[in-house]
Amino acid sequence: MSAHYKNFKTVVYLPAWEAARLTKEKLEKDYAFLEKYIGLDKVYLETYRDRDVPEERLRLIKDFLEEKGVEVSGGITTTSGDFEGAEGGKRRLFNTLCYSDPAMRERIKKISEYTAGIFDEIILDDFYFTNCSCERCIQAKGDRDWVTFRRELMKDVSENLIVGPAKKINPKAKLIVKYPNWRESYHFTGYVPEEQEKIFDATYIGTETRSPAYTDQHLPEYLSYMLVRYMDNAWQGRCGGGWFDPYQCWSSDRYLEQAYLTAFAQAKELMHFQWGDLIENRFVTAMGMQLKKIDEMMEGTGKACGIPVYLPYASCGENHLEMRLGMLGFPMEAVNRFPGDAPKLFLTKSALADKEILGKLEKYVRDGGDAVITTGFLAEVQDELKRIGLTEARLTGKKYTVTRYHVTGDYAGYLEQNEGIVFPELLHGNNESWSLLNGGEGDLHTSLLLRSTYGKGRLYILSIPDHDSDLYKLPREAVDVCKRVLTGDDYVSGTGFSSFIYDDGSFILYRYVKAPLRTERVSVHTRKKAQTLLDVTSGERIPATKKIVHEDFERHEEMVAELILTPGEFRRYRWE
Numbered sequence: 001m002s003a004h005y006k007n008f009k010t011v012v013y014l015p016a017w018e019a020a021r022l023t024k025e026k027l028e029k030d031y032a033f034l035e036k037y038i039g040l041d042k043v044y045l046e047t048y049r050d051r052d053v054p055e056e057r058l059r060l061i062k063d064f065l066e067e068k069g070v071e072v073s074g075g076i077t078t079t080s081g082d083f084e085g086a087e088g089g090k091r092r093l094f095n096t097l098c099y100s101d102p103a104m105r106e107r108i109k110k111i112s113e114y115t116a117g118i119f120d121e122i123i124l125d126d127f128y129f130t131n132c133s134c135e136r137c138i139q140a141k142g143d144r145d146w147v148t149f150r151r152e153l154m155k156d157v158s159e160n161l162i163v164g165p166a167k168k169i170n171p172k173a174k175l176i177v178k179y180p181n182w183r184e185s186y187h188f189t190g191y192v193p194e195e196q197e198k199i200f201d202a203t204y205i206g207t208e209t210r211s212p213a214y215t216d217q218h219l220p221e222y223l224s225y226m227l228v229r230y231m232d233n234a235w236q237g238r239c240g241g242g243w244f245d246p247y248q249c250w251s252s253d254r255y256l257e258q259a260y261l262t263a264f265a266q267a268k269e270l271m272h273f274q275w276g277d278l279i280e281n282r283f284v285t286a287m288g289m290q291l292k293k294i295d296e297m298m299e300g301t302g303k304a305c306g307i308p309v310y311l312p313y314a315s316c317g318e319n320h321l322e323m324r325l326g327m328l329g330f331p332m333e334a335v336n337r338f339p340g341d342a343p344k345l346f347l348t349k350s351a352l353a354d355k356e357i358l359g360k361l362e363k364y365v366r367d368g369g370d371a372v373i374t375t376g377f378l379a380e381v382q383d384e385l386k387r388i389g390l391t392e393a394r395l396t397g398k399k400y401t402v403t404r405y406h407v408t409g410d411y412a413g414y415l416e417q418n419e420g421i422v423f424p425e426l427l428h429g430n431n432e433s434w435s436l437l438n439g440g441e442g443d444l445h446t447s448l449l450l451r452s453t454y455g456k457g458r459l460y461i462l463s464i465p466d467h468d469s470d471l472y473k474l475p476r477e478a479v480d481v482c483k484r485v486l487t488g489d490d491y492v493s494g495t496g497f498s499s500f501i502y503d504d505g506s507f508i509l510y511r512y513v514k515a516p517l518r519t520e521r522v523s524v525h526t527r528k529k530a531q532t533l534l535d536v537t538s539g540e541r542i543p544a545t546k547k548i549v550h551e552d553f554e555r556h557e558e559m560v561a562e563l564i565l566t567p568g569e570f571r572r573y574r575w576e
C-alpha cells in the first residue's frame with residue numbers, strides 16, 4: 001500500500017534515457033524533490049526505449065529507491081533505435097516496430113526476457129502498437145484487411161514475444177499492457193484488448209488530456225476519468241492505474257486536473273510521466289497538497305458508477321461524445337459489455353460496432369429499459385428501427401440553426417439565444433412520439449429530444465449538433481431536460497462542471513479551470529425525502545428547499561439545494 005495516501009499510490013515513470021544518465025547525486029536530489037512535492041510510492045524503471053540501460057545502472061537506481069521504501073517495477077517502450085539486422089527505409093510513426101521483421105521480433109523478445117530477469121512486474125508503454133505497412137507487412141497481410149492482420153499479429157507478439165518469454169525467465173513476472181488515450185482507434189493499430197486481457201495480467205490507461213482546444217487530439221478533459229472507468233470495467237478490476245503528463249497543458253490547473261479525474265475514477269496508481277520532466281517543474285509543486293485533499297475527500301466513497309454508455313471493443317463513431325456530456329455534468333460510465341440490467345443506457349454511433357445491437361436494444365426497451373440513442377446512431381439504422389417498430393422518427397437531411405429552445409413539459413419553457421447551433425431536422429409523427437425539447441428559429445422547429453414508447457420501456461432520440469462541442473453552448477434549461485431523462489430524479493442543474501457519482505450515494509462536483517473562468521451557480525435536485533445536502537469533507541450542511549416542477553404536464557415535488565462552484569475546487573456531497 002501507499003506510504004503517503006490511502007486511496008491510491010503515486011507513481012513516477014523513469015524512462016531509459018533518464019536512467020542512463022542518472023548519477024547517484026542526481027538521483028538523491030531528484031528523489032528529494034519528488035518525495036517532497038508528490039510523495040513517491042512507486043517507480044516504473046525502464047530497461048529499454050530506443051536504447052538499452054545496462055543492468056548495473058538499473059540495479060543502482062532500484063536499490064537506491066527500494067532503500068527509501070519506494071516500490072520499483074520495470075518498463076519497456078517498444079520503439080526501435082538501432083536494431084542490428086533490422087530492415088531500414090521503413091516509414092513508421094514514432095519508430096514503432098515492424099513485427100514482421102525477424103530481427104525486430106528477436107530483439108523485442110530479448111528485451112522482454114532481460115527485463116523479466118530484473119523485475120517482477122513490467123509495464124509496456126503505449127507505443128506497443130503497429131502501423132507498419134512495409135513490403136514485408138503487405139506480403140504477410142495477404143488478403144486480410146489491416147485491422148484483421150494487425151489484430152492477429154499483435155496477439156501473436158503478445159503471447160510469443162512478450163508475455164511468454166518473460167514468464168519463462170521469471171514465472172512471478174506480472175505483465176501490464178498500457179493502452180493509449182485513443183480508445184476509438186485501438187483496432188486500427190493492433191491493440192486487441194479482447195485478446196490481450198487473456199494474455200496480460202493487468203492493464204493501464206493513458207489519461208493525459210492536455211489542452212483540448214489546441215492539441216491534435218482535441219480530447220475532452222472528462223476523458224481522464226472516463227477511460228479509467230472503461231478499462232477497469234472491461235478488465236473487471238484489473239486496470240492498474242492512469243497515466244498523465246505535463247506536456248501541452250500550459251497551466252498548472254490543467255495539469256493537475258488530469259490527476260484529479262484519474263483519482264476520482266478510483267485508479268489504483270496515478271502515474272506521473274516522466275521523472276526528468278517533473279523535476280523543478282512548477283506544475284507538480286501543488287500535486288502532493290491536492291492529492292492529500294482528494295485522498296481525504298475520497299475516504300469512504302463507494303464504487304464509481306454512472307449512466308452506462310456502451311462502447312464495444314473495436315468501435316468508433318461520434319468519438320468522445322459521451323465525454324462531452326460528462327463535461328456538462330452528466331455522470332457517465334463507459335462499459336464494453338451491453339448493460340442489459342441497467343435501468344437507463346446511452347448509445348452513440350460507436351455501439352453499432354456490435355452487430356447484434358438492434359436486437360439487444362429492442363429487447364432492452366421492450367423489457368422496460370430507457371434507452372437514449374443519438375441522431376448519429378439513428379442516421380445509420382433508421383430504416384431498421386422503423387421496421388423493428390422502435391421508432392418511426394427519421395432524419396430528413398435538412399438542418400436547423402437553433403436560436404430558440406422550448407421545454408415542452410414546462411408551460412413557460414421558452415429560451416432565446418443569439419448564437420445559433422446547427423442541428424439536424426428530426427421528423428416524427430405527432431403524438432405517435434413526443435418531443436420533450438424543441439429547437440427552432442423563425443416559425444419552425446424540430447425535436448431535439450424525442451420519446452417513443454415500446455413495450456414496457458422508452459426510446460429517446462437525442463439530437464447532436466453538427467459540431468459536437470456546441471453542446472457546451474446549450475442553455476442549461478435545455479441540458480436539464482436531457483439530464484432528467486438520462487439521470488432520473490437526481491441531477492445537478494448547470495453546465496461547465498463534471499459530476500462523479502458513487503454507489504454509496506455521494507457525488508463529487510468539479511468545475512474546470514477554463515473559459516468562462518468564473519464561479520457558477522448550480523442547483524442539486526432530488527426527489528428523495530431529503531432535507532439537507534452535506535459537504536462530506538467540511539461537514540457543512542446546505543439547506544434544501546421544496547420546488548414544484550412540471551414534467552410531462554405532471555406536477556412533481558423536488559428538493560433543491562443551491563451551490564456555487566469555484567473553478568479548480570472539488571467537493572463531495574451527500575443528501576441527508
Ligand SMILES: [Zn+2]
Pocket residue numbers: 098099100101132133134135136137
Ligand atoms: Zn512491416
